[in-house]
Amino acid sequence: MLKLSHKFFLQTFALLTLFFLLASIVSYYSVKNIVIKNDTALLFRELALISHDVVDRDFKQLAQIFKKLDGHILVINKRGEVIFSDAKEGEKNIFMRQEIQNAVRSGKGVDVRYSNIYKKDVLYVAKEVDDTIIRLSYPLTYGHFWVYSFWVWLFGVYILASLVALFLAAKNKEAIEENMQQIAHYFNAIANKEYARSFSVDFAKEFVDIKEHLGQLALKLKKSEAKKEKFTNKIKKISRQRNEIISAISHEFKNPVAIINGYAQTLLEDSHMPPIVRQRFIEKIYNASSKIANMIDRLALAMKFENNNLTPRLSQFDMCELASEVVEFLQQKYPKREIELHCQKSIVQADKAMIEIAMSNLIDNALKYSELPVRVWVKEGEFCVEDRGIGLRAQEVEKITKKFYRVRKSWDNSMGLGLYIVSYILKLHGSKLEIKSEYSKGSRFCFRLEEA
Structure with missing residues (x-):
């Protein structure tokens, strides 16, 4: 197939020859x-x-x-x-x-x-x-x-015009090849995902149009690549979270299962065990099974939230009274820990069972990640929990309420569902969790409900 410059010369030569003959x-x-x-x-x-x-x-x-x-x-x-x-x-x-x-x-x-x-x-x-x-x-x-002189002059003009056409064809060939080389380099740059690369063409408007179309193509490919990269990162993040969740669930289940297996095996092997020791072993097995049941309940609750299968059942109750019940229950769970409760009567209209779960998760987190006394107070529809534990970094505060999110090296190997459940419950009640934290000094978690 002929090149553009060759076509230009042949067409010009044919036109000149036709003109000469005519x-x-x-x-x-x-x-x-x-x-x-x-x-x-x-x-x-x-x-x-x-x-x-x-x-x-x-x-x-x-x-x-x-x-x-x-x-x-x-x-x-x-x-x-x-x-x-x-x-x-x-x-x-x-x-x-x-x-x-x-x-x-x-x-x-x-x-x-x-x-x-x-x-x-x-x-x-x-x-x-x-x-x-x-x-x-x-x-x-x-x-x-x-x-004869006229014909000689006319033939001379024909030869001169042919030479000029040949010269112009050579110059056009050089310009076209340079522009095509620029376009080829730009294609290679696009293939290598160098979308910011630019090039210059000035031979003809058609080449400028090609440049504009290639620029639009590069922009679309850049956006597509960004979406692809974002999607890939999201998939990687989901995969990483899935592995971490499996690891967390495996770890959380491993300890209580090991306790149940160990104490049960001891009971089976020692039929003459003293009643007091037997009773203590049975309690250990019961507590471990309760822990497994609690983790399963949390997973089930998170799935219900994810599928929007829960609707708050509103009723009026005293937040101070409910907080006292939660503190009393957790005090039994952590008998060696101190929980300071300061509350005033505060009647609200909400789903009591959901708010109880939210309070329990917030206080339980504070007890887990702080060795010092935990402060809880209720006043005018506001509930707050404050600890003087490891605290959170600024970038962790924004992510702590996401599902399955866990702070590396600071928090225990939990499933990362507690604060996600709290945040979702408050969202159903038109409220939100307010977090104030300072790394290595402690955190405060609060939410507010409208008083009835």
């Missing part, structure tokens, strides 16, 4: 008409001058005069009989020639035809003089010097 044909016929017109006028002038000689029947004198013009003379009467002719060979049916017939009808006649004698075109001019017809014949010559 110019040659037009000039040839133009020169021919001019020569015929001039020679016809010349011959008629000669006929006007020699008419009296024809009347005097001085034909030899006419032949000598006209011989100087390299022509021939023929005189016939109106019956077609030749009176005089200086031609070496005679013509047949002379009276029927077109120029003769025109002279008979209108007094003058002109015709141009090829002569086998002269091997070229011959101009025939006839005129009626008294009772005779005089015909002069003159071989036509189109190859005058100025005609």
